[in-house]
Each structure stands twice: as structure tokens, then as C-alpha cells.
Amino acid sequence: MRYAGIVLAGGSARRLSGVxxxxxxxxxxxxxxxxxxxxDGAVRVIVxxxxxxxxxxxxxxxxxxGTGPVAALAAGLAFVPxxxxxxxxxxxxxxxxxRSTVDRLVAAIGEGDGAVLVDAAGARQWLLGAWRVGALRAxxxxxxxxxxxxxxxAGLAVAEVPAERGEADDIDTPEDLERHR
Numbered sequence: 001m002r003y004a005g006i007v008l009a010g011g012s013a014r015r016l017s018g019v020x021x022x023x024x025x026x027x028x029x030x031x032x033x034x035x036x037x038x039x040d041g042a043v044r045v046i047v048x049x050x051x052x053x054x055x056x057x058x059x060x061x062x063x064x065x066g067t068g069p070v071a072a073l074a075a076g077l078a079f080v081p082x083x084x085x086x087x088x089x090x091x092x093x094x095x096x097x098x099r100s101t102v103d104r105l106v107a108a109i110g111e112g113d114g115a116v117l118v119d120a121a122g123a124r125q126w127l128l129g130a131w132r133v134g135a136l137r138a139x140x141x142x143x144x145x146x147x148x149x150x151x152x153x154a155g156l157a158v159a160e161v162p163a164e165r166g167e168a169d170d171i172d173t174p175e176d177l178e179r180h181r
Contacts, residue, residue, distance in 0.1 A: 003106050004084040005039030006076035007032065008069055008127060009049030009092035010061065021171060022049065022092035031171065035090045038097045042088065046079045048072040049092065067145035069127060070152055073136075074144040080133055087136060091127035096166035104161050105130035113156035119168035124160065126150055128168060 009022040009032055022032035032047070036055055039045045045057040049072075058079045062071040073089060080087050086109055088102045101117065105128075108115035114131035116124045126149050135156055141147045169179075 001085050001106055001109070002043055002083055003041070003086040003088055003102075003130065004080040004133075005036075005042035005045040005088045005090065005102070006073065006080070007035045007039070007045065007047045007049075007057075007090050007092050008072045008076070009035075009047050010065055010072055020050075023052070024093075024171060026095040026171070031095060032092050034097060035092050035094060038090065038094075038099050038102050039088060040099050041103065043084055044079065044081050046076045047092075048076045062144075064145055068147065069149045070141065070147035071144040073149070074140055077133070077137055077140070084133055086130050087133050088130045089127060089136075091170060093171040094128060094167075094169065095171060096169045097128065098167075101128070101164075101167050102130065108159040108161045110159060111157075112159050114153070115159040115161050117163045117168050118160040119163050124158070125163070125168050126153060129158075131156070 024031050036045055047057045048060055051059045060075050062075040086106055105115045109130055113135035114129055116129035118124055139152050
């Protein structure tokens with residue numbers, strides 16, 4: 001299945017004192033680079049967030065930066081090519097994401113609307129999934145600013161993909177960062 005990739009890279013990182021999370025290095029590689037490399041099989045990669053040097057991607061921002069993941073997702077969807085059947089959506093703070101993660105998610109869409117990674121506790125990781133482009137566009141609310149992502153996706157037919165060790169980890173706190181350095 002042909003897919004595009006969207007990386008959401010514009011969060012405020014309040015629990016990390018406002019540090020630029022996508023630029024944080026884990027294992028010698030910035031988190032944003034990890035997300036972009038996980039999308040190596042995509043027909044196009046769109047990063048929603050401040051422009052950074054060294055990436056061959058399409059850059060965009062939501063009309064009002066800081067208004068949440070639904071607004072960022074809507075901004076990214078505007079650049080998904082017409083020939084892409086699916087779109088993989090990744091947060092930019094995932095130290096364990098890799099191309100095999102994205103490949104499993106895209107394959108798991110099947111006849112449904114999308115697939116999300118599920119962590120060891122059984123929680124769906126909404127910013128680590130793959131979706132049919134049409135279903136995702138249809139689910140966007142009229143007002144995307146400050147809309148709840150979980151509510152937006154609640155009505156879609158979602159396949160759950162069990163996370164392999166470390167795949168669902170994210171960096172939200174200084175402790176998370178230390179655990180992955």
C-alpha cells in the first residue's frame with residue numbers, strides 16, 4: 001500500500017521545560033531523525049513543526065502553532081499526495097520507532113480505517129499509527145484548533161498492533177530521556 005508520512009514536531013514540551021524535543025539526541029541521533037528514518041518507505045514525508053536543516057521533507061505549520069495535534073495533523077494532510085492510500089502519523093518524540101514499526105502498522109490497516117500501536121499496558125498510542133487517507137480526512141472536525149485527537153479517531157475502525165519492546169516509548173519527562181540515553 002502506498003503511504004505518506006506525517007511527523008508531528010511542534011509540541012511545547014511543558015514537562016521538559018520547553019526544550020525542543022525533536023532535536024533531543026537518543027543514541028547519538030535526534031528524535032526527529034528517528035521518526036523521519038522510520039518513514040523511509042513513504043512516498044512523501046511531511047513534518048509539521050519548526051523548519052530544521054538537514055531533512056529532505058515537506059515542512060509545514062498549523063495556522064495557529066501550538067493548537068494541538070489535530071490542527072497539526074490537518075496541516076500535514078494538506079500535503080499528502082493524491083496517490084497515497086494511507087498515511088503513517090508519528091509524534092517526533094519516539095526513540096524506539098523504526099521502519100519495521102511503520103511497515104507493520106500500514107499492513108495492519110487491512111479493510112479497516114487505520115491501525116495504532118498498543119503499548120504493554122494495552123493503551124492505544126494515537127500518535128503512532130497508520131490510517132487510510134480518506135478516513136482520516138473525513139474524521140477531521142470542522143474546528144481543528146484544540147480538538148481532541150482521541151475523540152476525532154474514536155469512530156474509526158482501528159486495528160491494534162502490539163508494540164515490540166521499546167517501540168511505544170516516548171520522551172515526555174527528564175526521566176524518560178535519561179532512560180533512553
